[in-house]
Every structure is written in structure tokens, then in C-alpha cells.
Amino acid sequence: FKNPNYTPGHDVMVHLFEWTWSDIAVECERFLGPKGYAGVQVSPVQENVVVPKRPWWERYQTISYQWTTRSGNETQFRDMVTRCNKAGVRIYVDVIINHMSANPENLLKERKTASGTGNSTADLGARNYSAVPYNNSDFHAPCSIDNWNDPFQVRNCELVGLHDLDQKEEYVRGKIVEFLNKIIDAGVAGIRVDAAKHIWPGDLSVIYSRLHNLSIDHDFLPETRPYIYQEVIDMGSEVISKHEYNSLGAVTEFRYGLEVTSGIRGEKSLKWFKNIGEEWGLLADKDALIFIDNHDTQRHPGVLTHKEPRLYKVAVAFMLAHPYGKPRIMSSFSFENSDQGPPADSLGNLLSPLGENNNTNGCADGWICEHRWRQIVNMVEFRNVAAKEPICEWWDNWNNQIAFSRGSRAFVAINADQLNLNRRIKTCLPEGVYCDVISGNLEGKSCTGKKLVIDADGFANVNITMGEEDYVVAVHINVSF
């Protein structure tokens, strides 16, 4: 369950948060495939309760396992998966199997009967979800999680009031497995397990063991297991550990983005980051899904996001340049308050980020599209080109100027000090003239950015002036000219 099943030579996933299936299909064909993205994490496919004002988090309140949400219906979902696979881009679905919705008084004020994005109804107060169907006996008795160091509470009580399914019950397991297998059969390559920490590892193990292999009708090799990455937030301060889950599948490594952010913010010298990974107490390389921010953390103060683009681009560049983990890029919509839902019209239909003519430059209507920023998408190619090559010739100034190569294929330098960087640095790359992919692009034989000349001994004159908007230089063997 730890192999992401990417097409060879691809290594970076993007979370297209709240995009519609039809927009994702177009993005796969026009942008993600051609640019070498490996996969897309899509928002939940399962039907959710319609919450007044349509906050983004309504999608984490399931009402049924039908595939109808604001992102689209079942036909559109299947079409997206087929088209993305054809473009060499895999699909990963965010699945909610810990819980259903919360009580109606939290959600709907006076109304008692809830309705969903696919018009299913449910008596939430009675825990009667007739479109599954689940009834009261399929849930743990209500209690709230007061003590996060009590594994029983964390697994059997209600996370922010969400009705907690009892995955020990055979009927519940059966419903979850049936839901997941239908997704796998549609041709997806894996799943993100929402709130995995709140489910007993033993129950997850049984559920995973019953999952189908990936679909050979979608050209996966026989006997290929789905990629499973489990959302377990473990910052080291609670008794429940990521290590209870990493034998079952991959795990989201929340400490990675936090550490890189403290480096980029100057709280921890970048020279230490050479060996960020298992030696830092992070998960083993093969177990770790890494990211700078995600859809939850980007709503919390202090977290580095698109709202601080200068620092954010450097954090992402480091993540993609350094060999550790399986990276995921966040692609957001803009928001003023943390509940605000995605861009939609007055009827609640999602707006398209693609804009007129499905253009692939800007991004329309309140969507951010970090994944299209030159400094980010060009580093996706850097990572693909660097492949599995180890770090070669790490250099630092004992502080926040660092540089390293990835085998003889790629080289990066970062100047996060309040000093100019102007220095001959040893690389492991062949002699040549290279086009810096941060400041520009190589277009045919002309480079729109800085040039980096590497001499016969492998040395390059690296110049990054303090205060530059982008204080990174990055090159690889596909941009020598």
C-alpha cells in the first residue's frame, strides 16, 4: 500500500482542493500531464450534507456513499479518472470513513431533516442515514474527545461532534469496503484516509486487506495494490503515534512542513536540513507523504501558504529539490475567513479556475493555482529529472546559504541570509550552460531567466543578491543549452 503507482519518471502529487471533476480532467490533459505531475488528490467523492453558506468543510460531513457532490456526479468522476490516466496522471481520492455528519443543530439550525448534494435525506439527530443505510446501532455511543492521550476516546468518541462509525461492526466494514472498492474499480491509484488517527489500526488493517487490486481495465499491472496514505497528525506530543499506522500504509508527515517552515522563516539554520528525514525523527522515506501546507493547516496562523508567496516558493523549492519523501503540492482558493467555501455562483455551483479557453497561465475567479506558478511547476520537473539520485556536494556557509546537486542531474542553491551570495560552488553536473528554472524558462535555445555556467571542473559562479524576490537558483540536465 506504500507505492503511489506513479507512471515512471513522475514524483509529485497536487491537491486540487474543491475543483470539479470536469475541470480536473481538462487540467490533466492540458497542464498536469505535459508538465510531468504524477497525480491529483481530489476532494471527497461521497455525498455530503448541504450546510448553509456552503463552507468548504461541509464535504467532510457525509450523508451517503453516492458519488454526487459539488465537484460533479459519477459519470463525470469516471470520465476524469479515465482522461487523467491517459494523460499519465493518477487520481487519489480523499475518503471519509471515520464518521458521517454531525447533529443537525450544529449544521442546519431549525431543520431536522438534512439533505445532501445528491438529494439524499437523513434524520441526523436519530443517526439514521437511510441512503447508505446506517442507523444508530452502526455508531459508537456519543462522547466527546476531551483527552487526546486516551486512545479509546480518540478512536471511539466524536471528532468535533461527527457521528463516529463503529468499524468493528461487520456491517459497517462491509459498507466501507464496498464504497472503497467501487472507487478503486473506477481506475483510481489510491486513497487518502481522512482522520485515520481516529480509527483503530486493527480495523483499518481488516478494511485494507479486503480492497481490490487496481483496475487492469485502466492499464494497471495485475496484482497492484492501491496507494494508501493515512492522515495521522503526530507532532510528537500525543500518545497516538504515526508509527501505529506506517506498517499499514503511508502516512502524512505533518512535521516535515513545520520543520521546513521554521528553516525558511530563519528560526533554524538551513545548513541543518541536509539530512532532514528519518534522522530527524520523521517517518522513513518510503512511508512519508510530505507537504508545506494542506487544506486544514493553511487556515491556521503561522503556517506558510500562498499568502506569503516569496517565502512559500522557496519552501516548496526546497521540498522538491531535496530527496526525502513523497511530495504533495497544495492548490488553493483564496479565502478571508477559515470557513469560507470555494468560489461559487449564487446557486452554489462551483466556478471554474480554468477561465476562458481553459487557459493554463493565470487562474480565474478566486482560485490560486499554486501548482501552475513557474517557480513551483518548474521544480516538479527538477524533481522528476533528479529521480532517485542522492545529494552530491552539499555546501553551506554555516548558516542560511546552501547548495547541493542531485547526482549529476540537477543543482540548486538558496540564499536565505541577509548577505549577497556570490561564490564559486562545486556542482556534480557536466560542463555546460544551464537555464535557471526559477527566474525563467528555457524556450527553444533561449533562456528567459538567469544563466548558470558550469565549468569543466564542475564549478559554477552562483549569484543570488539578498532581497531578490526569488532567492533560489535551480538547474538540471534538461535545461542545458
Ligand code: LM2
Ligand atoms: C480531517 N482530517 O482528519 C480533515 O482533514 C478536516 O478538514 C476535517 O474537519 C476533519 N478531519 C473531519 O473530517 C473539517 C473542518 C472542521 C469541520 C469538519 C466537519 O476542519 O472545522 O467541523 O470538517 O465538517 C465543522 C465545524 C465545527 C463543528 C463540526 C460539526 O467547524 O465547529 O463542530 O463542523 O458540526 C461542532
Ligand code: CA
Ligand atoms: Ca472513530
